[in-house]
Amino acid sequence: MDWVNIILQGVLIGGLYAMFAAGLSLIFGVMRLVNIAHGDLIVLAAYLALVVTDAFGLNPLASLIIVVPLMAIIGYALQRLVLNRTLGADLLPPLLVTFGLSIIIQNALLEIFTADSRKLQAGSIEIDSIQLGHGLAIGTLPLIQFIVAVALIAGLQVLFYRTAFGRALRATSDDPEIARVVGTDNRHVFALAMALSLAVVAIAGVFLAVRANFDPASGPARLIFGFEAVIIGGLGSLWGTLAGGVILGVAQAIGAQINPGWQVLAGHIAFLAVLALRPEGLFPKVQ
Amino acid sequence: MGAPFRVEHATWSSRIGLALFTVLVLALVAAPYWADRQQLRLLAEIFSYIVLASLWNLLAGYAGLVSVGQQAYVGLGAYVLFALTILAGMHPLIAIPLAGLAGAVIAVPVALLMFRLRGHYFAIGTWVVAEVFRLLASQISALGGGSGTSLPVSVVISIAPGRQMREFVIYWLALTLVFAVLALIALLLRSRYGLALTAIRDNEPAARATGINVRRIKFAVYVVVALGTAMVGALIFLQKLRVSPNTAFSVNDWTAFVIFITVIGGIGRIEGPIIGTIIFFVLRQSFADLGSIYLLMLGAVAIAVMLIAPKGVWGFFADRFGWQMFPLARHVVPLGPSNMAQAELQS
Numbered sequence: 001m002d003w004v005n006i007i008l009q010g011v012l013i014g015g016l017y018a019m020f021a022a023g024l025s026l027i028f029g030v031m032r033l034v035n036i037a038h039g040d041l042i043v044l045a046a047y048l049a050l051v052v053t054d055a056f057g058l059n060p061l062a063s064l065i066i067v068v069p070l071m072a073i074i075g076y077a078l079q080r081l082v083l084n085r086t087l088g089a090d091l092l093p094p095l096l097v098t099f100g101l102s103i104i105i106q107n108a109l110l111e112i113f114t115a116d117s118r119k120l121q122a123g124s125i126e127i128d129s130i131q132l133g134h135g136l137a138i139g140t141l142p143l144i145q146f147i148v149a150v151a152l153i154a155g156l157q158v159l160f161y162r163t164a165f166g167r168a169l170r171a172t173s174d175d176p177e178i179a180r181v182v183g184t185d186n187r188h189v190f191a192l193a194m195a196l197s198l199a200v201v202a203i204a205g206v207f208l209a210v211r212a213n214f215d216p217a218s219g220p221a222r223l224i225f226g227f228e229a230v231i232i233g234g235l236g237s238l239w240g241t242l243a244g245g246v247i248l249g250v251a252q253a254i255g256a257q258i259n260p261g262w263q264v265l266a267g268h269i270a271f272l273a274v275l276a277l278r279p280e281g282l283f284p285k286v287q
Numbered sequence: 288m289g290a291p292f293r294v295e296h297a298t299w300s301s302r303i304g305l306a307l308f309t310v311l312v313l314a315l316v317a318a319p320y321w322a323d324r325q326q327l328r329l330l331a332e333i334f335s336y337i338v339l340a341s342l343w344n345l346l347a348g349y350a351g352l353v354s355v356g357q358q359a360y361v362g363l364g365a366y367v368l369f370a371l372t373i374l375a376g377m378h379p380l381i382a383i384p385l386a387g388l389a390g391a392v393i394a395v396p397v398a399l400l401m402f403r404l405r406g407h408y409f410a411i412g413t414w415v416v417a418e419v420f421r422l423l424a425s426q427i428s429a430l431g432g433g434s435g436t437s438l439p440v441s442v443v444i445s446i447a448p449g450r451q452m453r454e455f456v457i458y459w460l461a462l463t464l465v466f467a468v469l470a471l472i473a474l475l476l477r478s479r480y481g482l483a484l485t486a487i488r489d490n491e492p493a494a495r496a497t498g499i500n501v502r503r504i505k506f507a508v509y510v511v512v513a514l515g516t517a518m519v520g521a522l523i524f525l526q527k528l529r530v531s532p533n534t535a536f537s538v539n540d541w542t543a544f545v546i547f548i549t550v551i552g553g554i555g556r557i558e559g560p561i562i563g564t565i566i567f568f569v570l571r572q573s574f575a576d577l578g579s580i581y582l583l584m585l586g587a588v589a590i591a592v593m594l595i596a597p598k599g600v601w602g603f604f605a606d607r608f609g610w611q612m613f614p615l616a617r618h619v620v621p622l623g624p625s626n627m628a629q630a631e632l633q634s
Contacts, residue, residue, distance in 0.1 A: 034407030036355070085594055091406050095353050096550055097593050103543055103586035107579040220538065224418060227411045231404070261433075265422040268415055272400065275412070279403040 005136055006253045012142035014249030015149030016211065018242040019204035020226030021233070022156060023197040025241050028230070030173045030193040031087060036098040039223030040105040041198060045071050045205025046214050047109055050118055060120040060210050068202040075198030079191040087190070102219065109216035117213040126210070145207045152200060153242045159196075160238070169193055221264070228271040234281025243283055247274075292621050296477060301613060315462055319455045327458045331526060333568055334465040338519045339541065340548040340560030341472055342512045347546075348555035349476075349484040350508040351491060356413030358542050359397075359420045360390045360513045362535035364520030366424050369530050372442045374429060379438075379446055383460070383521045390517025394510045402506070414538070421536035435531025443528060457526050464522060468515055472557055473613050480504065481615070488555050539582075547589045553599030557613055562601045 024038050035041070045067055052063040082101075086093035128140040160166040171179040172189045180186055208214060208222065225248060233244025248267050255266020274282065314321075318330060339357070347353045364386040371382040397416055404412040425433040447453040475481050483504055486494035495501050520541075524530045534540070544567065552563020574581045596603045 028407070032406065034411060036410070082590070082594070091351070092347065092353060092554070093593050093597060095407055095410055096546060097590050099355065099543070099546060100586040100590040100593070103539075104583050104590075107583040107586070110579045111583070220414070224411065224415055227408070228415065231408065231412075261422070261426060265419065268419045268422070271415060272419070275400055275403055 003257075006257050007250050008136070008138065009142070010250035010253030011246050012138070012146045012249070013253065014229075014246030015142075015146035015242075016204065016207055016245070017225045017229045017248050018149045018245030019152060019200065019207065020222050021229035021241045021245055022152060022238065023200040023204070024223075024226045025230045025235070025238070026156065026200070027193060027197045029236055030169050031190050033083065033087065033094045034098075034227075035197075036095060036223065037102040037105060037219075038098075038201070038226060039221065040102045040109075040219030041071070041074075041201050042205045042208060042222045043109065043214055043216065043219040044105055045198075045202040046120070046209035047113060047118075048202075049120060049206045049209050050113075053120060060122045060206055064203060064206055067206060068199050071198040071202035071205075072195040075201075076191045076195040078198075079194035080187065083194065084187050084190055106216050106219060113216060115215055115217070117215040118209070119213050120206070120209040122210045141210065145211065148203065148207070149242065149245070152203065153238050156200075157238050165192070225267070228267060231281055232271055232274045234284035237281070237283050240281060240283030244281070247282070292619050294617050295620050296615060296617065298609065298616065300609065301615075304613065312466070316459075318462075319458060324454060327454055328526070329568075331458050331461040332523075333564055334461040335519050335523050336545065336548060336567065337465050337561055337564045338468045339516065339545045340552070340564055341468055341557070342515045342519075343542075343545050344549045344554060344557070344560050345472055345475075345484075345508060346512045348549065348559070349488045350505045351487060352505055352509055353407075353410045354413040355410045355538070355542050355546070356415070356417035357512075357516055357545065358536045358538055358540070359413070359417035360394070360516035361520035361523065361541040362417070362420055362424060362532070363390055363393060364517030364522075365524035365530045365535040366427070366430065367517070368521035368525060369430055369436065369438065370427075373436070373439060379442060379525055380460075383518055383525070386521035387514045387518035390520075391510050391514035394513030397513075398506055398509045402502070417536055417538065417542075421532045424536065425532040431531070433532060435529065435534070437529045438525075446525075457522070460522055461526075464519060469557070469561075473615060476557065476615050480507075482617075484508070544585075547585050549599075550589050551592050551599055553601035553603070553605070555598070556601055556605065557615060558601045558605070559599050563599065566600065 020039070020042060024035065027033050027035055027038075048067045048070060049060055049063045052058060052066050053060050056063075056066075078101075082097060083094060086097050122141065125141050125144075126139075129137040130140060130143065131137050158166075160169065168179070168184050168189050169192075171182075172184060172186050176186050179189075204222075229244035229248050230241055231244070232247050233240030233242070247270060251270035252263050252267040255269075256263035258266075315330070318327060322330065339361070343354070343357055346357075367386040367389045368379065368382045371377040371385060372379050377385075397413075401409055401412045401416065424430070430436050443453070447456050476484065483494065483499045486497065486499060487501055487504065491501060520535070524535060527534075548563035548567045549560050550563070551566055552561065553559030570581075570585070574584065577584075592599060598606065
């Protein structure tokens with residue numbers, strides 16, 4: 001029964017990893033850009049939520065009303081003012097610029113909030129749980145988090161394949177030149193995609209902040225978890241990303257059970273194993 | 288009868304460059320006679336960064352392999368050095384090349400795996416590898432686990448009995464390494480492999496179309512760079528006398544700074560990392576007291592350079608004035624009848 005419990009907790013954490021991954025995967029899909037600062041933006045969102053909850057005395061989950069639009073605006077501006085200028089055939093500029101951005105965000109957060117680790121308090125919801133019998137229990141908060149992750153992936157799926165905006169995103173992804181010819185403003189579409197990505201990042205950041213301690217240096221690890229979920233799941237597949245997050249979460253939970261020092265390592269090993277055995281990921285998008 | 292032209296590498300600026308370079312070499316070899324302890328340590332550190340940045344430049348600037356995980360090999364080199372000297376009782380000066388060898392051997396499976404990731408994902412993949420190495424290193428209890436370990440006195444005095452001589456030896460090792468790596472890169476770039484690498488840098492599909500085996504060359508560059516990086520890592524931590532997973536596999540120290548150096552100096556040119564390292568150390572000596580603000584500035588400068596002058600400081604000047612420090616460029620010189628006889632004598 002212990003193992004069932006461990007795997008269940010791993011699955012629930014996987015929802016959070018899928019949220020980290022969804023924003024990353026979206027940007028890569030639309031403009032072939034890997035945002036090295038992705039993890040630091042998640043942590044930035046966590047700090048924004050901290051400021052908002054402190055200032056207005058809101059519940060962390062309610063702070064989403066402010067943090068999500070704020071991050072989306074940051075995303076739009078970032079893409080319009082900086083990242084659009086780096087896009088092109090050369091892979092180097094966007095990579096190095098987002099890398100520089102990562103260092104800037106980390107050190108700015110360090111300067112403002114110090115290196116102390118912080119956490120958001122969500123009240124009794126944090127310790128509530130649902131009894132499943134046979135000694136199994138699910139925490140209410142991890143469950144909410146997982147449901148939000150599933151809803152988020154489903155929402156993105158609908159947005160991508162059922163709306164005009166999704167069509168514009170897919171068109172610029174498939175062929176930016178032709179998309180421009182038929183009247184799409186690529187720079188605007190890219191900026192909207194980044195806004196959407198950072199809106200997802202905001203949700204991920206708030207859930208991260210409620211679930212665990214965070215500090216200005218916790219960004220890179222979130223980037224790596226998100227990236228691993230993307231690759232395990234298979235590029236270009238949103239549901240695959242959710243599966244990738246779940247596999248990563250379960251691998252980490254099992255690793256932690258064997259030896260606390262192996263939690264993160266077990267996740268990396270799962271990632272490397274998938275890369276070695278099925279480099280296209282477990283659930284690649286069917287072309 | 289040869290073709291009516293020959294290919295020259297040198298230009299007037301590269302000849303001046305080489306002459307200045309020779310003077311500089313002599314001054315640096317003699318540094319223990321004119322520099323104090325602190326200056327020597329600083330110089331050795333500057334050399335280490337020139338080597339790290341030059342190797343990263345070869346990897347990212349020429350072969351197009353943008354790795355943000357080279358700290359994997361710095362740390363690996365350091366840990367192999369500590370393991371060989373502490374656990375196997377080996378002399379540190381023999382352990383340094385062996386650390387390089389270990390880096391190359393490990394790089395082979397890593398490259399096979401990482402080359403499956405394309406473009407930007409390769410970058411994060413290499414970071415994961417570095418994290419795996421860091422987590423594994425913190426599991427080695429014989430080397431202090433997560434908190435690391437120091438070199439025992441017996442190993443330290445085996446380099447040289449006196450402290451002063453020990454510092455000289457480490458300084459000269461760093462100097463040797465920087466010249467060896469720069470000379471090897473210069474020779475490599477002058478060879479036909481260098482021509483292939485330059486072609487890959489300028490236009491990968493076109494390079495492939497002319498029959499260059501791009502994958503094989505990238506693979507070779509990755510392994511050679513790992514070898515060099517692991518040797519520098521071993522040397523850096525031999526000077527520090529202490530290793531821990533977080534310092535040896537630090538992404539800030541061994542990758543972020545190295546990337547800034549290369550980008551600011553000029554990526555894709557052999558001079559870039561040297562100029563970048565000088566700028567980096569001038570900035571560090573002047574502003575490092577500002578702590579995180581200084582790092583923030585560094586990030587902003589790198590972004591500004593990438594947006595405004597993507598070829599960096601050296602690229603900016605080299606393009607305008609045709610400067611080069613090393614005789615690497617290829618100039619086709621048409622031959623008159625008298626020149627032609629000379630060219631044939633030379634060939």
